[in-house]
Amino acid sequence: MLIKEVESFIEEDLGYDDVSCTIVPDKPAEAIIFTKEDCTVAGIKEAESIFCYLGIQAETTLKDGDRLKEGEIIFRVKGGAVSILRAERLALNFLGHLSGIATLTRVCVDTVRKYSVTTRVACTRKTTPGLRKFEKLAVAAGGGDTHRFNLSDSVMIKDNHVKLMGIEAAIEAAKKTSFTRKIEVEVESVEHAVLAAELGADIIMLDNMKPEAIQKTLQTLNRKGLRNSVIVEASGGISQENLESYAKTEVDVISMGSLIHKSRWIDMSLEIVK
Known part of the structure; x- marks a missing residue:
């Protein structure tokens, strides 16, 4: 400190x-x-x-x-x-x-480890202003992943970015920022997940998707030969109470704002x- x-x-x-x-x-x-x-x-x-x-x-x-x-x-x-x-x-x-x-x-x-040895549990930027670094380091102390500390760590293209400029233009603009930054794209459908992967996204965030939809997305990416080229993250509405169903999908990352705010x-x- x-x-x-x-x-x-x-x-x-x-x-x-x-x-x-x-x-x-x-x-x-x-x-x-x-x-x-x-x-x-x-x-x-x-x-x-x-x-x-x-x-x-x-x-x-x-x-x-x-x-x-x-x-x-x-x-x-x-x-x-x-x-x-x-x-x-x-x-x-x-x-x-x-x-x-x-x-x-x-x-x-510990809950996720019952179903997957590779899935990471991560927090989000839903933190207390002024206390973010301390709260995120507490997540790390509990065995979780800190995700982004701030907007400069990596490029995240969210739904409002897409509404303002479209997914293709957003990814193209993100690629111009720096070769050192990973590009993450938030999607709400299997089709957009595939498109983001084809356009060169490093991480795909499946936003507010149910476990069944996550499984379908992973299967589709695998069938199209895109699964190994991207990190797939599940996020939105995930809590301790429903975590098991998401862990069973064996998605790469499960991000939970509730680690901090709940x-x-x-x-x-x-x-x-x-």
Whole structure:
């Protein structure tokens, strides 16, 4: 985490007159942070950045992606009592939020692995403004793929691009941007999937297609000799509840905005021990 980010988060939480923490005598103190439920932990580095900035010694043997049982200790911290109290909520917010994303991602990845050893589970750009990189890295901690971090990573031709300029013109324009960027095309039919592949798309996103339609698209691409030339991604309306049916198609990528916007925070706590 960048220093300017840490300072911004601390400024937001402390305000201009921290009356809550400063009523406490600023003496040496020790505390533990522990999880109150089973989880896949994430946010370790973010919490360490907060502790470091506030001059708190933080010890842990864990790394993002480790699986924890209820009651396990994540950090042991030492420092001034006021600093520990100031760091408490901010550190717990990052740990709880990011561990929630990592935990849900791990559940979804494990579900897909029952049916396919190659299908990737990815997130989308449906992220909290200002927190995208942290949320996407939490997906990675849970075993998922981060997909694009921003619009510069690759070219994605969505339905509105096609409405504005047509699929052929959009792909032609995308090819002129840079040879280093992959081109992904969002399609809603078997016919457009085939057309995108024939026009040289690297990735085809099957948007809001049911599993049966995805199977038909994969079979058609295979029959036309196009299957091995493209990565096929399923996206739209996929959640933990219906994931199995999409995993059974063995599509290359399943992208889920729900990994982030439907994740539940993990309950964690900081407790003064000395």
